[in-house]
Amino acid sequence: MDWSEFEDWGKKIAEWAAEYHQSLRDRPVRPDVAPGTTFAALPACPPETGEAMTDIMTDFHQIVMPGITHWQHPRFFAYFPANAAPPSMLAEFLVTVIAPQCMLWQTSPSATEMEERICDWMRQSIGLPDGFTGAIQDSASSATLAAVLVMRERALNWQGKERGLFGAAPLRIYSSAEVHTSIDRAVWFSGIGQDNLVRIPTTGPTRGMDPAALEAAIVSDKAAGLVPAGIIGCTGGTSNGACDDLNALADIAERHDLYLHIDAAWAGSAMICPEFRTLWAGAERADSIVFNPHKWLGAQFDCSIQFLRNPDSLIKTLAIRPEFLLTHNRDGVTNFSEWSIPLGRRFRALKLWFLLRSYGLEGLRTRLRNHVRWSHALCERLRAESDFEITSEPILSLFTFRYTGATDADAANQRLVDAINEDGRIYLTQTLFEGQKVIRFQAGQFDCTEEDINMAFEVITQIARDMP
Numbered sequence: 001m002d003w004s005e006f007e008d009w010g011k012k013i014a015e016w017a018a019e020y021h022q023s024l025r026d027r028p029v030r031p032d033v034a035p036g037t038t039f040a041a042l043p044a045c046p047p048e049t050g051e052a053m054t055d056i057m058t059d060f061h062q063i064v065m066p067g068i069t070h071w072q073h074p075r076f077f078a079y080f081p082a083n084a085a086p087p088s089m090l091a092e093f094l095v096t097v098i099a100p101q102c103m104l105w106q107t108s109p110s111a112t113e114m115e116e117r118i119c120d121w122m123r124q125s126i127g128l129p130d131g132f133t134g135a136i137q138d139s140a141s142s143a144t145l146a147a148v149l150v151m152r153e154r155a156l157n158w159q160g161k162e163r164g165l166f167g168a169a170p171l172r173i174y175s176s177a178e179v180h181t182s183i184d185r186a187v188w189f190s191g192i193g194q195d196n197l198v199r200i201p202t203t204g205p206t207r208g209m210d211p212a213a214l215e216a217a218i219v220s221d222k223a224a225g226l227v228p229a230g231i232i233g234c235t236g237g238t239s240n241g242a243c244d245d246l247n248a249l250a251d252i253a254e255r256h257d258l259y260l261h262i263d264a265a266w267a268g269s270a271m272i273c274p275e276f277r278t279l280w281a282g283a284e285r286a287d288s289i290v291f292n293p294h295k296w297l298g299a300q301f302d303c304s305i306q307f308l309r310n311p312d313s314l315i316k317t318l319a320i321r322p323e324f325l326l327t328h329n330r331d332g333v334t335n336f337s338e339w340s341i342p343l344g345r346r347f348r349a350l351k352l353w354f355l356l357r358s359y360g361l362e363g364l365r366t367r368l369r370n371h372v373r374w375s376h377a378l379c380e381r382l383r384a385e386s387d388f389e390i391t392s393e394p395i396l397s398l399f400t401f402r403y404t405g406a407t408d409a410d411a412a413n414q415r416l417v418d419a420i421n422e423d424g425r426i427y428l429t430q431t432l433f434e435g436q437k438v439i440r441f442q443a444g445q446f447d448c449t450e451e452d453i454n455m456a457f458e459v460i461t462q463i464a465r466d467m468p
């Protein structure tokens, strides 16, 4: 492809992108394709000779697009959002064009220094005190794995990397059952093992860990010769938004010298609004906090910030410095590959810079506040219907509910979710709450309006009542 052809296609794709986004409401959120359709539509062997871009694009529209779930659809109420605000898309296009690999300061000084500056902007935006520094990781899963590796190394006196875990007493990590599965995987891959992830019972309206039970578990583990290594708290659990009492966790972490990591992958974005910060009071006492601007805030996936009270322990755990990676004559620079598990790093700060400048914090706050308000309003409308019940109260823009108008409620609620998603006007997912099948609702898509939420009410109630 020559550069004039590139320019041509670049313009065409930008035109298509604007049209696509403006016509999203007319498409079903989730595609109606049978498994294997896309695979079968693709030739079994790669082409030996080059093909025209027109043909490639035709196939993109005919083969790829019918099998896409439209995450940017304003009526995407499933999982959590993965927003991509237009300025962040443009920034990603620029990054794709420059295609820098930003593992070290010298492999793109402006990428490193922008990452430092933007992480500090985000720190201020979510109300964390001075002294927290941040790095942009690919995902919350990576950040949590990095935090658990730090817990492991601290608890093993920084010997784990050399000696492995052989012969060491079992390390123990504490969390509630409300945390995301990325915590389980971090515990598997760090060699600590699922059996040493201690699930603390939850209590109270936000289903946080019971602090007394947490402390009792730590004390009894110590007495049994096990080695407590860290606590993982959550603000905004994935299933129904559970929030731990972070001050209580921090008190216990301090008393027992444990590393405290907080997973706020989804809810962290809401902390740009001061009124929501009560949900994570005490976060400033954590050692490590992860939140994903690629969820609610509007930065294109992937973009997950890990904030650290003191990055030295992370760097001590992850850094490796062979001669070929050294930068000579540049004292005091940050080499972000020492802060993350992969060596290679994308230039992720640019899209946050574009996003924050383009909307301003006030513009982003307005969007998030609307989502929370509209979601609460939908919750009240469903509560008022005699054949629906609210199973967990809204935490930010997330709540769960259940249809009670049919016998065998678990099966009926799953059938309802499936029927709603096949209808396609909205997209929702189910979860378990206290052993019952319930339906999750979260609002957070960037272009979502109050009318979209009203349509959710119509679709949910209509389809439930029409079910055989």
Ligand SMILES: *Cc1c(COP(=O)(O)O)cnc(C)c1O
Pocket: 080, 138, 139, 140, 141, 142, 180, 182, 234, 236, 237, 238, 263, 264, 265, 266, 292, 304
């Ligand atoms: C989405 C989510 C994660 C996982 O995030 P990734 O960036 O996809 O790894 C972890 N924890 C919580 C609470 C989440 O909502």
